[in-house]
Amino acid sequence: MIPGCTPWPAETAERYRELGLWTGQTLDVLLRAHGERTALVSGGTRRTYRELAERAARLAAGFHGLGLRRGDRVIVQMPNTPELIDTLFALLALGAAPVLALPPHRRDEIGHLAAHTEAAAYVVPAVHQGFDHRALAREIRGPRHVIVAGEPEEFTPLSALYAEPAELPPPEPGDVAFFLLSGGTTGRAKLIPRTHDDYLCNIRLSARNARLGPDDVYLAALPIAHNYALGCPGVLGTLYAGGSVALCPTPSPEDAFPVIERERVTVTGLVPSLALLWADAASWTRHRLSSLRLVQLGGAGVSPELARDVRARLGPVQQSFGMAEGLLSQSPPDDPPELVTTVQGKPLSEYDEVRVVDETGAEVPAGEAGELLVRGPYTIRGYFRAEEHNSRAFTPDGFFRTGDLARRTETGHLVICGRIKDVINRGGDKVPADEVEEHLLAHPDVRAAAVVPVPDPYLGERTCAYIVARDEPPTLQTVAAFMRERGVAAYKIPDRVVVVPGLPLTPVGKVDKARLQEASP
Numbered sequence: 001m002i003p004g005c006t007p008w009p010a011e012t013a014e015r016y017r018e019l020g021l022w023t024g025q026t027l028d029v030l031l032r033a034h035g036e037r038t039a040l041v042s043g044g045t046r047r048t049y050r051e052l053a054e055r056a057a058r059l060a061a062g063f064h065g066l067g068l069r070r071g072d073r074v075i076v077q078m079p080n081t082p083e084l085i086d087t088l089f090a091l092l093a094l095g096a097a098p099v100l101a102l103p104p105h106r107r108d109e110i111g112h113l114a115a116h117t118e119a120a121a122y123v124v125p126a127v128h129q130g131f132d133h134r135a136l137a138r139e140i141r142g143p144r145h146v147i148v149a150g151e152p153e154e155f156t157p158l159s160a161l162y163a164e165p166a167e168l169p170p171p172e173p174g175d176v177a178f179f180l181l182s183g184g185t186t187g188r189a190k191l192i193p194r195t196h197d198d199y200l201c202n203i204r205l206s207a208r209n210a211r212l213g214p215d216d217v218y219l220a221a222l223p224i225a226h227n228y229a230l231g232c233p234g235v236l237g238t239l240y241a242g243g244s245v246a247l248c249p250t251p252s253p254e255d256a257f258p259v260i261e262r263e264r265v266t267v268t269g270l271v272p273s274l275a276l277l278w279a280d281a282a283s284w285t286r287h288r289l290s291s292l293r294l295v296q297l298g299g300a301g302v303s304p305e306l307a308r309d310v311r312a313r314l315g316p317v318q319q320s321f322g323m324a325e326g327l328l329s330q331s332p333p334d335d336p337p338e339l340v341t342t343v344q345g346k347p348l349s350e351y352d353e354v355r356v357v358d359e360t361g362a363e364v365p366a367g368e369a370g371e372l373l374v375r376g377p378y379t380i381r382g383y384f385r386a387e388e389h390n391s392r393a394f395t396p397d398g399f400f401r402t403g404d405l406a407r408r409t410e411t412g413h414l415v416i417c418g419r420i421k422d423v424i425n426r427g428g429d430k431v432p433a434d435e436v437e438e439h440l441l442a443h444p445d446v447r448a449a450a451v452v453p454v455p456d457p458y459l460g461e462r463t464c465a466y467i468v469a470r471d472e473p474p475t476l477q478t479v480a481a482f483m484r485e486r487g488v489a490a491y492k493i494p495d496r497v498v499v500v501p502g503l504p505l506t507p508v509g510k511v512d513k514a515r516l517q518e519a520s521p
Contacts, residue, residue: 002071002097002176005193006382006390009398013174013197021351021377022197024173028093029200030239031056037214039239041263042082042247049239052085055162059090062161064168066121066145070095073117073179075110075143077101079128080220080247083149083158085235087123088178092196095171096120098178099191100225103128104429107139107487108439112188114142116385117179123158126150139487173197179384180227180324188435191384192324199231202328202378203240205348206233209330210267210294210318212241217291219259219268221251222428227324228269228299238267253281261287269296269320271428272303273459275310282313289314296320296330299428300460301416307341319344321416325400326379327352329414343413352376355399356408364407369417372406373399422513424451427459429491433513436492440465443482445474450503450511451494454520464520465494466503473499496521 001007008016016022031039031053039049047055068074074091076098078084091098099117101110113119122143124133127150134153137146146155171177173196182190194202210233212218218238222229231237235245246263248256251274259265270278275297282289295310298320311317316337321344322328330345347354355373356364364370375398382390393401403421406414424431433451440449448468453461467474474482476497483493498521504512 001174002073002193002384004385005176006380007174008381012398016197016201016351016377019351019377021201021349022173023200024197025200026092026171026173026175026196027177027200027236028056028089030236031089034214034242037242038244040082040085040245040247041217042080043249045082047082052089054165055086056089056093057165058162059086059158060093060168061163061166063090063094063096063121064166065163066156066161068094068096068120068145070169070171070175072096072120073099074121074123075099075101075113075117075119076123076225077103077105077110077133078123078125078149078225079103080224080249081125081149082247083125084224085245087158092171092177094168095175097176097193100178100180100230102181102223102225102489104489104491106489107136109189109487109489110136110140111487113191114140117191119143121145121147123147124149126152171196180230182324182383182430189432190386190389192380193384194380198326198378198380199236200240201349202326203231203233203237205378206231206328206330207237207241209233209332209348210237210296211333212238212243212267214242216241216243216266217246217263218243219246219248219256219263219265221248221256221268221274222271222299227322228271228320228428232269232296232298232320232322232328232330233267234269253278253285257281257285257287257289260289260291264291266291267294267296268292269298270310271299272297272301272306273427275314276306276458279306279309279313294318298322300425302344304341311337311341317341321345321414323402325402326376327354327374327400327402328378339413342415343409344416345414346412347374347376347414349376349378352379353399354408354414356406361395366408366410369405369407371420372402372404372414372416374402375399424453424461424463426461426463426491431463431492433463436463436465436494439483439486439488439492440467440479440494442486443474443479445470445472445478448503450513450516452513452517452520454496454517462495463492464496464498464516466498466500466516468502469499
């Protein structure tokens with residue numbers, strides 16, 4: 001286990017092994033069992049499981065030749081490309097832990113990750129959607145190597161690292177396989193260490209619940225660096241089941257629908273804003289979408305109306321509530337359609353321990369709302385190098401305080417009612433309000449700031465920044481330019497700016513964000 005990670009208690013880990021929840025395998029096993037079956041499709045590129053395994057082995061040897069070793073952290077910021085799949089499995093085989101950054105992240109986020117993880121390397125595309133990641137890499141301090149897919153300029157070309165496979169010491173099942181990023185509910189995103197043991201359990205349960213098999217084709221429309229598309233069941237769950245993964249350059253209907261028709265895609269996962277866009281486009285597209293047998297809806301709140309609309313226009317739906325920290329609650333395949341549209345599924349394992357508690361920590365009766373606490377075979381016991389935060393985010397007996405407001409039905413289904421934590425869910429992108437407020441307060445014309453969500457029919461929520469000005473009131477344009485200059489991801493820039501003479505306060509002197517939300521334009 002990498003120092004700074006919280007292990008499961010020894011007796012708990014042993015119990016999970018005895019129950020068969022943890023199988024003693026590592027994630028590179030996913031490429032070993034299906035030989036000449038098609039594993040990956042991307043544009044004109046088609047690769048079998050054998051070819052993927054060979055490419056991963058060669059790239060692992062190249063990474064080893066650079067000096068990367070088991071336990072090293074490597075920031076991987078790649079779009080949905082075959083090079084990302086090669087890189088992920090090569091690092092898994094080597095035992096180095098990918099830190100999966102999202103493509104929109106910029107200097108502020110990547111710089112933090114590099115410093116916090118002491119990353120040994122940084123892997124990027126040359127240019128993606130018009131943004132030059134090599135220019136960003138020049139601003140990042142710390143990684144010994146910058147590895148570029150595409151024209152590398154002064155950096156190391158990824159293509160040159162495919163070497164003769166070598167015998168390398170294999171990782172252990174209890175090792176950290178990779179790091180996911182939290183939604184950043186308090187300040188900067190926390191790093192989530194997922195082990196081979198727990199993530200194999202994660203993908204196996206999700207793939208089984210989705211009834212994935214060798215004939216399925218999963219469309220990776222959302223970023224694979226996100227837990228949802230990576231393993232819920234996502235790319236890794238599909239490979240576990242022996243199916244095929246189709247990569248899509250963007251999640252737009254214009255890009256995705258031709259892939260669905262050509263590859264006979266059967267399963268995909270969408271956030272609500274994207275599902276709404278696809279459902280509308282399905283009414284006029286000439287592309288045949290009838291191969292879809294399961295459309296997952298998750299990443300943000302799903303209204304019953306949207307679920308019914310997607311079912312009518314795209315195909316059967318599955319509600320998928322989950323978190324990169326662990327727990328997955330997904331619609332069982334035998335749930336009737338009306339139930340699927342109104343609840344967020346059931347926890348996937350009978351060994352997922354779920355509590356719904358009030359402010360005192362006492363469990364509430366079924367049907368009443370409270371904070372969702374979880375513990376189980378694929379839910380972490382602590383964030384990476386975050387001892388102080390862990391003391392608040394986890395109970396002394398290891399339950400994760402999710403910050404979600406939920407109620408549990410008599411049948412064991414979960415209904416997610418909202419969030420306790422101060423985070424805005426902007427179309428599936430988690431925007432931590434306090435992080436954005438910190439950036440706003442650095443603006444010379446801002447004296448005070450509060451960021452709140454406002455409803456949006458497309459994204460679910462948008463961000464509204466209430467600002468108390470010093471002299472010259474800042475505009476949305478000047479705020480956006482200021483935050484871009486600070487290297488902040490575009491999705492964190494406020495959608496609205498409202499200048500006010502002062503911020504309302506609660507009786508204890510805190511900013512009354514509930515009143516601000518009520519007054520939001």
